[in-house]
Amino acid sequence: MRVIKATELGFCMGVRRAVDMMEDAAGELGPITSLGSTVHNPQVVDRLRDRGVEVIATIEAIDERPVAITAHGVGPKVLDELRTRGARIVDTTCPIVTRAQQWAKKLTDEGFGVIVFGDPNHKEVRGILGWSNGKVVTMKSADDLDAPLPDWMPSRVGVLSQTTETEGHFAAFVQKLLTTHMERISELRVINTLCNATSSQQAATHDLAQGVDLMIVVGGRESANTRHLAEVAREQGVETYHVESAGEIEAAWLAGRDSVGVAAGASTPDAVIDEVVERLYALAPA
Ligand code: SF4
Structure with a gap:
């Protein structure tokens, strides 16, 4: 069984930048908070927590720590409110x-x-x-x-x-x-406000899905971008599973397959994609 990765997959520029900025800020300023989930991926959230970035759900939960705005951005009222409360802002909004x-x-x-x-x-x-x-x-x-x-x-x-x-x-x-x-x-x-990273991932997923027997799309279940990739794959008529991690893949899915395609949303870290590929090979029918 062959496992083929989409030519464009995983962390996009905006997510890489946001994660790097938050890690750098926590390194320089000490622990920080992130207003909302940094990216819709549980593994990334865990890694950031280990590096001093704690996710808070609402503005009421801010304390003396600097506050990061996530790659998704916020409206001006939220920025004003943070400034009024004297928060130091680390703005990682994707350009x-x-x-x-x-x-x-x-x-x-x-x-x-x-x-x-x-x-x-x-x-x-x-x-x-x-x-x-x-x-x-x-x-x-x-x-x-x-x-x-x-x-x-x-x-x-x-x-x-x-x-x-x-x-x-x-x-x-x-x-x-x-x-x-x-x-x-x-x-x-x-105004074309579509993201090229997203459309290139969708195009790569579209092309790959046409030539394989099964598609595995990797990314957080809350990630709109990952869900869209799964939709694109299904629209090509290929059986498609959306998983958050390698452990969810079942051997039964692979029975009778000659080729499996792997796509991943813009918030999926490289390590998770690698684990998925490894597991697919490990479970591949002999
Ligand atoms: S997918 Fe979103 S965060 Fe990533 S580069 Fe595109 S707009 Fe930015």
Whole structure:
């Protein structure tokens, strides 16, 4: 049985940068806290804890330790609140997320209403909403466009996407917006806020899934990016399992397979991917 890794997988630039910044800050300043989970991966969270970075769930839990903003970013109100409380801030927001936040602010400052294509409960999206001056609506799927646009939506409309969405879904969403709501729109600005790291991982997963008998997608269950990769693999018609760690892989999954593809979300560390590959070889039918 062959095990083939996707050509693009694992930690993206933004996550590597955030983890490095937090570890460096804890090394220089002593123990720090992280406002929310640094990345959606339990192994990374454990490793950071060992190195002096403790995750706190809410702003009320801050103490005298410096506070790191995660790669997903936060809205301006959270930053103001931290400053008011005198917190020392270590901002590890991914530059690609910062760009989406800046566009949300710029568009709404210029009088556009903004539609964010993404999951309103995702931390990155909540942060982007915070920069939108209240003139924003989120839509999770193109089906949300079956309803009328909100009454307050001006005729100048800006569209952004959660960075981890797929190119295909975002393009289909924008196309449907135009075909179903053209009469409400005098000007449409579509900002491509998709992350290349995400789309290259999706493309690599897509290509790999077409040539193997089974796909294993590795990453935290809470990771939107990893879940999207599993979706992309399944859309190619190949049986796909989403696992957080090597220990979840069952020998029965491998029976009769000649080739197994491995993809991994942007928050999955290299060590976890290596363990998955090792376990697949160890369990491979003789
Ligand atoms: S997936 Fe892209 S946008 Fe998200 S943290 Fe990584 S590099 Fe940044």
